[in-house]
Amino acid sequence: MTTIYIRTLKRAEHTVFCVAEGQKTYYDVQFNKYVPFSSGQQVKRSLIDTLCSEIKQIPSPTTFLFDINKKNEMEEGEVYGTCDPTYADQLFGGWMKAGKGGKDRTLKRRSPLSISAMRALHPLLAGTAKENASFDRSERPNNRVVVRDLNNNELSDDDIVAYLEGKDRSLSRKWIKPANRATGLFVSDIAIDLRRLFSVSVNSFEPEMSDSTIEKLRSEGWIDSENVFGKCLVAPKPLREEWIKGLAKALIDWKITSNQARTFSLMDTLAISISDNANLIAGSIRAKLSEEDSDKANPIIDESLKGVNTFITLQAGGFIQTKGETYDALEKAEAHLIQLLSDFDYENQL
Numbered sequence: 025m026t027t028i029y030i031r032t033l034k035r036a037e038h039t040v041f042c043v044a045e046g047q048k049t050y051y052d053v054q055f056n057k058y059v060p061f062s063s064g065q066q067v068k069r070s071l072i073d074t075l076c077s078e079i080k081q082i083p084s085p086t087t088f089l090f091d092i093n094k095k096n097e098m099e100e101g102e103v104y105g106t107c108d109p110t111y112a113d114q115l116f117g118g119w120m121k122a123g124k125g126g127k128d129r130t131l132k133r134r135s136p137l138s139i140s141a142m143r144a145l146h147p148l149l150a151g152t153a154k155e156n157a158s159f160d161r162s163e164r165p166n167n168r169v170v171v172r173d174l175n176n177n178e179l180s181d182d183d184i185v186a187y188l189e190g191k192d193r194s195l196s197r198k199w200i201k202p203a204n205r206a207t208g209l210f211v212s213d214i215a216i217d218l219r220r221l222f223s224v225s226v227n228s229f230e231p232e233m234s235d236s237t238i239e240k241l242r243s244e245g246w247i248d249s250e251n252v253f254g255k256c257l258v259a260p261k262p263l264r265e266e267w268i269k270g271l272a273k274a275l276i277d278w279k280i281t282s283n284q285a286r287t288f289s290l291m292d293t294l295a296i297s298i299s300d301n302a303n304l305i306a307g308s309i310r311a312k313l314s315e316e317d318s319d320k321a322n323p324i325i326d327e328s329l330k331g332v333n334t335f336i337t338l339q340a341g342g343f344i345q346t347k348g349e350t351y352d353a354l355e356k357a358e359a360h361l362i363q364l365l366s367d368f369d370y371e372n373q374l
Contacts, residue, residue: 025300028216028364030275032296033145033309033325035343038153038205039289041066041142041280047152047204055147060206062142062280067212071139071278072113079270084111089124107131108237109224109259110244112267116221133232136220142212142280146311148321150208162196169195205287209294209323209343211309214275215302218368219251222259222267251373258370265366272361276354294340295325296357298364299332308332333360 040047041062049058076083089101104121108114118135144150161167171179171187179187184195224241225232233241238257242248245260259267279291297308308329314320323344327334335357336349350356 025364025368026218027300027302028218028361029299029302029305030214030216030296030361031305031309032212032214033294033323033340034142034210034212034279034291035294035339036150036206036208036210036291037289038207038287039291040203040287041206047206049152049204050143052147057147058152059144059147059150060152060204060208061144062210062212064139064141066280067142067278068117068135068137068139070280071137071214071274072117074278075112075116075270075274078273079112079267081112083113084108107133107233109133109233109241112270115224115259115267116271129231131231131233133224134220136217138215138217140213142210145209145211145309145323146321148319149311149323150206150210152204152206154204162194164196167196171195213305216275216365218365218370219373220253221365221368222264222370223249223251223253223256223373225253225256227254247371249371249373264370268362268365272358272365275361276358292339293337293354294343295334295336295346296354297332297334298357298360301331304329304332308334333357335360 041060047060048063049060051057052059072083084106086103086105088103091099091101093099102122102124105114105119107119107121114133116135116137118133119131120133121131123130169184171184173179188195224246226238241257246257247260249256249258276293276296281288295309297305299305299308308326309324310326311321311323314322325334325336325340325344325346326332327336327346327348334348335353336346337353338349338351340346341349
């Protein structure tokens with residue numbers, strides 16, 4: 025086994041996955057509706073944040089470059105990470121450093137974690153609803169109201185009262201543009217490439233690290249080895265054991281957090297499937313159109329697929345017909361994942 029696949033089923037209630045431009049959606053042409061989703065990048069960041077918190081490591085610093093042009097204006101330059109796998113977010117998240125002008129070699133490491141968007145289990149099992157909102161402080165007697173004229177001069181209280189004559193307008197209440205809220209059952213898939221999980225290539229033709237970083241890793245006990253991608257350095261066993269626990273915890277417990285306090289949702293996990301077979305895991309948590317009503321879909325958790333370990337939480341029974349839900353389902357999933365990650369022979373792949 026060289027790849028582990030994980031499918032996670034979550035439930036979201038009246039929440040927002042991204043508020044930069046309201047709730048993100050895509051259009052499903054078959055079922056003729058807009059469906060909410062959270063991007064794979066957002067899922068990845070949520071997972072990495074959970075990982076760093078679990079292993080108590082501050083994420084790696086990011087370098088932001090800016091250039092002053094001939095007009096003495098600041099322009100956006102490159103952005104790159106440390107390209108140092110002693111940071112867990114770099115080792116598992118990957119990196120790319122491409123210098124300006126093409127004078128320095130580009131350093132690039134593809135993440136061993138392939139992460140899908142968190143999207144609806146089925147287009148008919150998730151949707152959005154608009155919510156009106158307001159910023160209302162009209163009950164407070166100590167508000168300060170400032171009204172400015174065309175010359176940016178403040179009007180006096182008497183001038184404001186005169187201006188409002190014949191107008192029905194509150195000065196202590198603002199209406200906020202209606203925004204979408206997401207609700208439903210959502211699924212996300214993650215593939216873990218065990219061959220590259222703790223291995224970093226030392227190929228000088230397609231470099232992942234600088235020579236100085238390679239020497240630093242060797243001095244810290246990283247092991248020279250080789251896999252199907254060529255010569256590499258493998259993280260020492262004590263570090264692997266520590267980070268496997270943190271990674272397993274993050275893979276099980278990650279959640280999307282909105283930056284709006286009023287739209288918080290637990291986004292609780294209903295079920296997790298783990299397998300080395302991508303085709304089977306896709307069928308372990310799925311949906312099926314109703315035979316009686318083509319506008320209705322029924323969620324299904326298949327508990328009997330050979331080659332797939334499925335773990336079902338107690339709350340899943342409120343939304344899906346299941347028999348195998350347990351109070352410690354996520355703990356069992358985490359333990360199973362730790363075992364799978366620990367069993368792989370990272371140092372002797374060939």
